């Protein structure tokens with residue numbers, strides 16, 4: 001396969017792992033990143049899916065009580081390593097009004113995103129990837145074809161700007177991969193008829209702010225402040241995760257719409273009630289975070305879109321690094337087989353879509369969760385408190401939601417929802433409707449087309465769009 005060339009745009013976790021995997025399998029891969037090595041990732045630590053990091057081949061630590069032990073664990077702040085020491089195997093989920101809480105399994109590990117990004121790019125370089133910093137992907141080069149939807153184009157290259165010299169060049173490849181984050185500059189340069197060009201709407205985002213703060217070493221470590229997640233708070237969430245005896249991560253996210261409180265103020269209010277947290281911000285940042293439903297297709301001929309650019313984050317939390325990694329791993333299997341046949345057409349690459357939606361029902365769950373999230377965001381704190389207290393948002397449902405899973409609740413639960421709390425019948429009817437729609441989406445996405453067939457996809461898509469619009 002030495003003649004098969006892949007260009008990846010964006011060195012997030014998705015793009016870097018895909019590039020590393022394809023180069024390891026002998027393909028010619030170039031990765032273009034608009035930033036530089038020192039700026040990769042985020043200047044903070046994220047909750048990342050354990051399963052994704054393990055699948056990506058990282059040396060995973062073992063759990064001892066509430067501590068991670070292992071080669072890649074930071075022994076102390078500032079030491080090498082990528083995982084924060086303090087583990088959160090069980091997370092306390094509280095209702096927005098703090099009147100009810102439930103403990104759930106949390107399948108994440110707090111991971112330093114800058115160090116992870118640098119480790120992954122070092123691995124990609126070692127695998128033979130050509131890494132080009134300070135280069136920005138501008139638009140796709142394509143020719144229009146006859147054919148429906150994503151089959152209506154053939155991508156053959158990408159226009160890239162060298163940000164140091166200002167020079168722009170057209171680069172040709174068998175496959176262009178966009179992994180450039182939620183601005184999705186490349187796929188949105190395609191014709192609308194492909195179904196890939198639509199920009200995300202403001203409602204597809206949350207505004208998230210997080211800070212790593214000093215944690216008073218004299219305080220009763222791990223008791224003064226819980227590892228907690230305040231679910232549904234001001235249309236989003238507010239959390240705290242201890243990193244170690246010296247630092248703690250505090251953050252909040254709200255629906256991205258005018259009139260919502262600033263998540264930074266929600267953090268300040270939390271800190272004001274917890275004197276063990278103080279001092280200056282050590283690290284942190286804020287940005288929009290994609291929380292919409294995933295694109296229904298990630299492919300055109302010669303083109304693949306991955307990660308946030310394809311809206312593959314968990315809709316209920318905005319955690320998207322795990323999906324970017326898993327999608328990259330699944331895609332690398334399909335692409336390397338296609339490369340052996342010299343192919344990069346939609347028909348051949350279609351299993352990339354199927355794997356994302358159906359493996360462990362990841363994409364299926366996200367489609368259902370996005371509809372549930374939209375409904376929950378319209379509820380007041382009182383209404384959400386009521387659902388918590390009456391176990392209509394029970395520990396199982398909440399555990400699935402924070403870990404990015406959805407299971408259609410049984411009929412019994414719906415009936416209980418309708419009859420158990422006559423006091424709030426309107427709310428219960430709304431919940432029942434939302435759960436039914438989410439379950440219908442779940443079942444519909446389980447029937448995601450197994451092969452690329454324009455007519456079948458069109459029919460499937462029309463029904464998916466109808467369900468999303470309820």
Ligand SMILES: Cc1cc2nc3c(=O)[nH]c(=O)nc-3n(C[C@H](O)[C@H](O)[C@H](O)COP(=O)(O)OP(=O)(O)OC[C@H]3O[C@@H](n4cnc5c(N)ncnc54)[C@H](O)[C@@H]3O)c2cc1C
Pocket residue numbers: 009010011012013014015032033034035040041045046047048049135136137138179180181182185208209210285286287288289306307308309313318319320321322324
């Ligand atoms: C405040 C905040 C908190 C978050 N917390 C979590 C969390 O706890 N857990 C979690 O899993 N996720 C979290 N996320 C989301 C997570 O960061 C993303 O889902 C994930 O990084 C997406 O990975 P990606 O590979 O799609 O691309 P990204 O990580 O977005 O990387 C894209 C890369 O492409 C580069 N780029 C952009 N445009 C171009 C271009 N035109 N040309 C070349 N390069 C380009 C960028 O510089 C960047 O390096 C959070 C996000 C924010 C903002």
